[in-house]
Amino acid sequence: MAKTPELARNQRVTGTERSKLGTELLKRYQKGASIREICAETGYSIGRVRRLLVDAGVEFRGRGGTQGRTRKDGSKSAG
Numbered sequence: 161m162a163k164t165p166e167l168a169r170n171q172r173v174t175g176t177e178r179s180k181l182g183t184e185l186l187k188r189y190q191k192g193a194s195i196r197e198i199c200a201e202t203g204y205s206i207g208r209v210r211r212l213l214v215d216a217g218v219e220f221r222g223r224g225g226t227q228g229r230t231r232k233d234g235s236k237s238a239g
Contacts, residue, residue, distance in 0.1 A: 164202045182216030189213060 162184050167173065173181055188198050198209050213220075 164204075166203065167208075169205075178212070178215065182212040185209060185212050186216040186218055189218060 164181060164184060165173075165177075185198055185202075188201075189195070193201075195206060195209050195213070198204070199206055202209070204212075
């Protein structure tokens with residue numbers, strides 16, 4: 161993965177730098193990283209990561225693993 165820049169707590173990121181950063185975080189998210197994992201890797205807040213993902217056009221996954229979803233074998237998961 162590409163290295164993300166270190167940003168101060170209230171430091172703004174704009175323009176192409178923001179687009180590149182959002183795209184990088186989106187790639188991580190689409191490969192299966194959770195928002196909390198991305199926060200831990202980058203040191204960014206949850207709010208910053210979510211905003212960058214939204215700006216990058218993310219389609220958020222559901223919360224909490226597989227509860228309520230159908231398994232590959234067609235049965236419902238317990239929960």
